[in-house]
Amino acid sequence: MADAEVLYAVRDHVATITLNRPERMNTISRAMLEAVSARLLDARDDPEVRVVVLTGTGRAFCAGLDLRRDESGGSRGILDPDAPVRTTIDLRNAPPTVLHEMDKPTLCVLNGSAAGYGFDMAMGCDIRLMSSKAKLSAAFTKRGIVPESGGTWLLPRMLGWAKAAELIFTGRTLSAEESLEMGLVSAVHEPEALDKAAATLAAEMAGSAPLAVQAAKRMMRMGLSEPFAEHVHHVYLQLLPLMQTEDQKEGMKAFMEKREAVFRGN
Incomplete structure (x- = not known):
C-alpha cells in the first residue's frame, strides 16, 4: 500500500x-x-x-x-x-x-x-x-x-x-x-x-558538477553552527579534494573553451 x-x-x-x-x-x-x-x-x-x-x-x-x-x-x-x-x-x-x-x-x-x-x-x-x-x-x-x-x-x-x-x-x-x-x-x-x-x-x-553541489550544501549546513574562522578552514579542506576531480578539470576546460560543461560526478 x-x-x-x-x-x-x-x-x-x-x-x-x-x-x-x-x-x-x-x-x-x-x-x-x-x-x-x-x-x-x-x-x-x-x-x-x-x-x-x-x-x-x-x-x-x-x-x-x-x-x-x-x-x-x-x-x-x-x-x-x-x-x-x-x-x-x-x-x-x-x-x-x-x-x-x-x-x-x-x-x-x-x-x-x-x-x-x-x-x-x-x-x-x-x-x-x-x-x-x-x-x-x-x-x-x-x-x-x-x-x-x-x-x-x-x-x-x-x-x-x-x-x-x-x-x-x-x-x-x-x-x-x-x-x-x-x-x-x-x-x-x-x-x-x-x-x-x-x-x-x-x-x-x-547540470552543475554534482560533487561540488553536494559539498557546497554540506558546507552551508555546517556553517549554520560554526564560527567563521573554523568554517573557512573546513571549506578549504573540502576544496582540496574537489580540485583533484575530473569534473573540476572539465569545468575549467569548458570555461576556457566557452562551452557548457559535461559533468560525470567523478
Whole structure:
C-alpha cells in the first residue's frame, strides 16, 4: 500500500518522490513516513541522482499527519491504538532528519497547500516552488501543538526571530503571494506552469558538477553552527579534494573553451 502512496521515479539525474494519497489530501500515515524516508535514502545513495524533487498529487501537497485509523485495512494513522507503546523516540531515519542531512539538493514543488507536517517537510527542502492556488498553514499552535518536525529550528533561520515568532505564535495561514513575500518560497507559478518551472530548475541544478553541489550544501549546513574562522578552514579542506576531480578539470576546460560543461560526478 505504501508503495502506491509514495511514488518514486528517476529521470535525467532527477529523483521525484510523489505523495500519492489525494483522497486524503496526502496526509502522512505511519507506512508513508517509512516509505518517504526509504525513497529519500534511495535517492541519496544512487550515484545517478543529483537532485531530489518532492511533490504531491491532487489538490494538496500534504495536509499533515494522518491521525485517523483506516478501518478498511489500509494504511494506519500515526495515532494507532494497537501500536506498541514506546518510551524512547528515534528520529534518525525520520523524513525531516533525512532531508536535513542529505547533501543532494532538494526541491519541494508545492502543487497544493501544505499544513502541519507537510508545512515542516516543505520547509526542510532547500528550495520551494509554489502553485498560485496553494497555501501554507502554520496552524500548529491553533491545534495545541508546536511545529514538531523541524519548523521551530528552520523558521527562525529562514525568516529571522520576529517573523518566525509572528508566524508560529499566530498559527497563520499564508497565501502563495504572502509566502513569496516572506521568502518561504522562491517563486510562485500558475498551476499549469508549475511542473515546467520545476523541471527547468531541477535540470539546471543537475547540470552543475554534482560533487561540488553536494559539498557546497554540506558546507552551508555546517556553517549554520560554526564560527567563521573554523568554517573557512573546513571549506578549504573540502576544496582540496574537489580540485583533484575530473569534473573540476572539465569545468575549467569548458570555461576556457566557452562551452557548457559535461559533468560525470567523478
